[in-house]
Amino acid sequence: MFDQLFIGGLATGCVYAVVGLGFTLVYRTLRMVNFAQGHVFMAGAFLGLVIAERVHLPALPLLFVVGAVAFALGMVLERLVFRRLYHNHEVFIVGSIGLGIVLMNGVRVFFPEPVPFPKVFGSEVVQIGAARFQEGYLWVVLSTLVLVVLLHAMFTYTRTGRALRAVAADAEIAATVGVDVKRAIALTFGLSFAVAAIAGVLIGPLYFVSFDMGDMVGLKAFSAAVFGGINSIPGTILGGLVIGVLENLAGGYISSAYKDLVAFVILLVMLIWRPTGLLGRETPVKV
Amino acid sequence: MAALHQRWWFWAATLAALLALPALAPQYVVHIANFILIYTLPVVGLGFLTGFTGRVSLAQGALFGVGAYTTALLTTKLGWAPVATLVPSVLMTIVLAVSLGGAAVRLAGLYFVMATIGIQQIVWLVLMNWIELTNGPQGVRSIPAVGLGEYSLETPQQFYFLALVAAGISYFLAKRVIGSRLGLFLRALSDDQLAASSVAVEVGRAKVTALALSAAWAGAGGFLYAHYVRFIHPDMFGLEPSVLFLVMSMFGGYRSIEGMIVATALLESATEYLRPFGEFRMIAYGMILLLGMMFFPMGILTLVRRRAGAPAAGKD
Amino acid sequence: MTLLAASKVSLSFAGVRALVNIDLQIEEGELLGIIGPNGSGKSTLFNVLSGIYRVDQGTIVFRGERIERFGIAQIVRRGIARTFQNKRLFGTMSVLENVEVAAMKGVQGSALGDVFGLNSSLQARKKAGAIAERCLVLTGLADSTGLLARDLPYGAQNRLEIARALALEPTLLLLDEPAAGLNPSERAELQELIRRVHAEGLTIALVEHDVRMVTGLCARAIVLDHGEKIADGASAMVVRNPRVQAAYFGEVESEEEAHAA
Numbered sequence: 075m076f077d078q079l080f081i082g083g084l085a086t087g088c089v090y091a092v093v094g095l096g097f098t099l100v101y102r103t104l105r106m107v108n109f110a111q112g113h114v115f116m117a118g119a120f121l122g123l124v125i126a127e128r129v130h131l132p133a134l135p136l137l138f139v140v141g142a143v144a145f146a147l148g149m150v151l152e153r154l155v156f157r158r159l160y161h162n163h164e165v166f167i168v169g170s171i172g173l174g175i176v177l178m179n180g181v182r183v184f185f186p187e188p189v190p191f192p193k194v195f196g197s198e199v200v201q202i203g204a205a206r207f208q209e210g211y212l213w214v215v216l217s218t219l220v221l222v223v224l225l226h227a228m229f230t231y232t233r234t235g236r237a238l239r240a241v242a243a244d245a246e247i248a249a250t251v252g253v254d255v256k257r258a259i260a261l262t263f264g265l266s267f268a269v270a271a272i273a274g275v276l277i278g279p280l281y282f283v284s285f286d287m288g289d290m291v292g293l294k295a296f297s298a299a300v301f302g303g304i305n306s307i308p309g310t311i312l313g314g315l316v317i318g319v320l321e322n323l324a325g326g327y328i329s330s331a332y333k334d335l336v337a338f339v340i341l342l343v344m345l346i347w348r349p350t351g352l353l354g355r356e357t358p359v360k361v
Numbered sequence: 362m363a364a365l366h367q368r369w370w371f372w373a374a375t376l377a378a379l380l381a382l383p384a385l386a387p388q389y390v391v392h393i394a395n396f397i398l399i400y401t402l403p404v405v406g407l408g409f410l411t412g413f414t415g416r417v418s419l420a421q422g423a424l425f426g427v428g429a430y431t432t433a434l435l436t437t438k439l440g441w442a443p444v445a446t447l448v449p450s451v452l453m454t455i456v457l458a459v460s461l462g463g464a465a466v467r468l469a470g471l472y473f474v475m476a477t478i479g480i481q482q483i484v485w486l487v488l489m490n491w492i493e494l495t496n497g498p499q500g501v502r503s504i505p506a507v508g509l510g511e512y513s514l515e516t517p518q519q520f521y522f523l524a525l526v527a528a529g530i531s532y533f534l535a536k537r538v539i540g541s542r543l544g545l546f547l548r549a550l551s552d553d554q555l556a557a558s559s560v561a562v563e564v565g566r567a568k569v570t571a572l573a574l575s576a577a578w579a580g581a582g583g584f585l586y587a588h589y590v591r592f593i594h595p596d597m598f599g600l601e602p603s604v605l606f607l608v609m610s611m612f613g614g615y616r617s618i619e620g621m622i623v624a625t626a627l628l629e630s631a632t633e634y635l636r637p638f639g640e641f642r643m644i645a646y647g648m649i650l651l652l653g654m655m656f657f658p659m660g661i662l663t664l665v666r667r668r669a670g671a672p673a674a675g676k677d
Numbered sequence: 678m679t680l681l682a683a684s685k686v687s688l689s690f691a692g693v694r695a696l697v698n699i700d701l702q703i704e705e706g707e708l709l710g711i712i713g714p715n716g717s718g719k720s721t722l723f724n725v726l727s728g729i730y731r732v733d734q735g736t737i738v739f740r741g742e743r744i745e746r747f748g749i750a751q752i753v754r755r756g757i758a759r760t761f762q763n764k765r766l767f768g769t770m771s772v773l774e775n776v777e778v779a780a781m782k783g784v785q786g787s788a789l790g791d792v793f794g795l796n797s798s799l800q801a802r803k804k805a806g807a808i809a810e811r812c813l814v815l816t817g818l819a820d821s822t823g824l825l826a827r828d829l830p831y832g833a834q835n836r837l838e839i840a841r842a843l844a845l846e847p848t849l850l851l852l853d854e855p856a857a858g859l860n861p862s863e864r865a866e867l868q869e870l871i872r873r874v875h876a877e878g879l880t881i882a883l884v885e886h887d888v889r890m891v892t893g894l895c896a897r898a899i900v901l902d903h904g905e906k907i908a909d910g911a912s913a914m915v916v917r918n919p920r921v922q923a924a925y926f927g928e929v930e931s932e933e934e935a936h937a938a
């Protein structure tokens with residue numbers, strides 16, 4: 075039972091972590107929270123569905139295509155929408171919630187009912203210890219691992235990645251050393267959209283996909299990011315995994331009714347105890 | 362002095378129109394007017410936090426729900442008279458808000474928003490899952506109408522006057538809050554918290570007071586709501602109304618109670634008129650939020666005010 | 678009589694020793710000058726005295742009471758008011774309201790009491806308004822009460838900060854570079870203002886880069902360098918101290934050269 079719950083929790087935790095990364099990427103750069111993030115995850119799942127139903131793509135190319143489309147969409151929306159919301163964080167929050175509502179109900183028009191996702195990741199059952207799983211769970215965990223390694227490599231070894239980090243650390247200084255800040259911000263949104271959409275495709279085959287699936291996942295991913303440290307990438311990943319596992323254990327051992335409560339209680343306690351999260355760092359204020 | 366004169370006429374006309382409304386307007390207009398009047402309470406309450414301390418809350422819908430559930434449960438399960446539950450509803454909301462949010466309200470702006478999302482979800486999940494107490498997803502049915510002596514306020518027309526009086530009291534009290542030293546302190550600390558403490562403002566206490574007041578207004582609004590719709594369900598108090606209240610208080614513009622009330626009226630009517638559009642209604646609603654924030658980040662009324670050439674702030 | 682006594686006060690920021698074993702006494706009624714090169718710890722000293730930073734070590738006694746662990750608002754209530762080197766006004770509030778907030782300190786009553794009519798809200802505002810009015814007249818701002826603070830010209834913002842601090846009716850006033858960025862005539866006005874409030878019996882500590890202004894206004898001065906107090910005494914003597922010349926005037930000269938270049 076424990077193994078089963080733990081590994082199941084790890085898989086959902088991976089999804090929280092990856093969607094949470096979207097929050098973190100944007101937050102680091104702009105000090106803003108993009109509440110459309112969960113709905114981008116949902117839209118990603120439907121994008122994957124639409125593509126997989128029409129063209130028969132193997133899993134990896136499918137993930138790649140969805141990621142690429144979402145990336146482009148993120149860049150475009152940054153130009154057209156987000157850029158006008160940088161006024162202050164209230165404006166950004168409400169604006170991005172508005173965008174989320176549009177995305178969610180836009181999808182709803184075409185898919186009012188939950189629909190099954192094609193089994194692109196195979197449907198074999200895998201045995202690990204005492205736990206038995208659909209192959210899809212492994213895909214989630216492995217893809218998350220690969221995604222995180224890729225992101226890390228990009229941030230560490232590529233010019234663009236270093237530029238993004240510089241902007242995240244201090245946009246003004248980055249601008250003075252010649253980084254194109256506007257482009258960096260657009261890329262950040264592209265990345266945050268891409269990771270969330272990929273997470274959507276990963277989770278799709280495990281459950282039905284529905285227009286409102288981004289609601290709860292978005293808020294929990296957000297909690298995960300805050301818990302681990304919303305300006306820290308490793309923190310967000312850790313936060314996602316911990317919340318995923320803890321809530322699954324709580325659901326299994328305590329009560330399924332309050333399973334969803336775990337993430338938000340953790341969020342609240344963490345904010346009061348240490349607002350910067352487990353691995354986040356505070357920026358000191360100088361008077 | 363001409364401005365004051367104009368104002369006087371303006372107020373008299375507004376009051377006359379408001380009093381005549383139930384007699385002249387069709388029932389569904391009165392019905393919408395009731396919702397507007399009810400919503401002005403949580404919205405104005407939220408204004409204490411957002412406009413005056415710079416702390417955005419996404420938990421106002423949940424607090425509104427706490428008020429509604431308190432009175433609903435006291436009247437249906439314990440058989441209390443509705444009028445007797447107003448004070449307990451308000452108190453319960455304050456206690457819950459301060460115990461869950463009292464520590465969080467001291468956090469810097471964006472962290473407070475994050476905390477309120479947690480509070481919102483926790484309250485909603487408890488309403489949904491604590492079935493023995495709240496009936497969970499069944500909701501609470503047959504909430505009695507408010508009775509005044511023999512007279513019971515059942516129809517929208519009857520309820521209208523209660524809502525109008527409540528909204529009126531809320532408006533005048535809110536004006537007092539803002540005109541008082543608390544309002545001064547809140548505005549000061551939202552401009553510069555450190556400077557506020559260095560002029561002897563107890564910043565933490567002022568913020569918790571603002572939170573408590575905003576909860577009180579939400580609780581009173583929830584009370585009215587429960588006795589008007591007379592059936593409540595946890596989903597009425599999820600993130601959606603929280604967003605709605607926040608938007609109403611923000612669209613109203615910075616620190617203007619009148620603006621918040623006008624924005625409440627406009628947005629509530631808009632969402633009502635969008636109803637026939639079915640699923641496109643929510644898309645339109647999302648677009649309103651998005652476009653509103655993109656193009657009028659300081660509230661729709663700033664447009665009017667800019668035209669009129671009055672200063673953007675520094676009222677009273 | 679000694680109004681404030683700091684002894685062995687130290688504070689570091691991540692390795693930077695901002696204050697090192699500072700001993701300082703401020704006598705009642707005096708006007709103390711504090712000078713020192715950039716980054717020598719002058720503002721940090723004020724931040725410690727006003728409770729914004731906690732000392733790592735040392736004690737601060739103000740009117741017989743240990744205050745080094747007190748919060749900011751608590752210390753103001755004891756009677757220490759300050760201005761900020763980088764102006765920190767309430768930008769969206771009017772000039773009058775800026776001062777009124779501070780003046781509320783001297784007005785009886787509580788926030789909730791004001792709202793729900795336990796004490797009259799109007800009366801509280803009126804009392805505070807009267808105190809504020811007086812401070813605004815004193816600082817020459819009586820004509821701009823209705824303007825938003827952020828719309829004031831820079832020199833007037835400076836005076837507004839002082840007016841706001843005065844409205845707290847303090848026993849000790851800490852002024853952090855009030856003359857920075859002022860033109861000569863504004864400087865002269867400011868000097869006059871400081872002299873006037875000092876003459877009314879207020880104890881003042883003044884951080885100032887302009888040595889002539891310090892020697893002109895202050896009988897006593899201390900000098901900070903790298904967080905240490907390197908001189909303390911009659912201001913005219915202090916500025917001639919060789920250590921001070923080395924630490925301070927070298928810096929000023931090079932700065933002037935930089936300006937000239």
Ligand SMILES: Nc1ncnc2c1ncn2[C@@H]1O[C@H](COP(=O)(O)OP(=O)(O)OP(=O)(O)O)[C@@H](O)[C@H]1O
Nearest residue numbers: 359360361690693695714715716717718719720721
């Ligand atoms: N919050 C802080 N965090 C880190 N270092 C700080 C902080 N506040 C001050 N310092 C450091 O402490 C030292 C003293 O700074 P302080 O501001 O007190 O100097 P100052 O004498 O007021 O200089 P200036 O004439 O430029 O105003 C400096 O090295 C400064 O960088």
Ligand SMILES: [Mg+2]
Nearest residue numbers: 719720721762
């Ligand atoms: Mg300084």
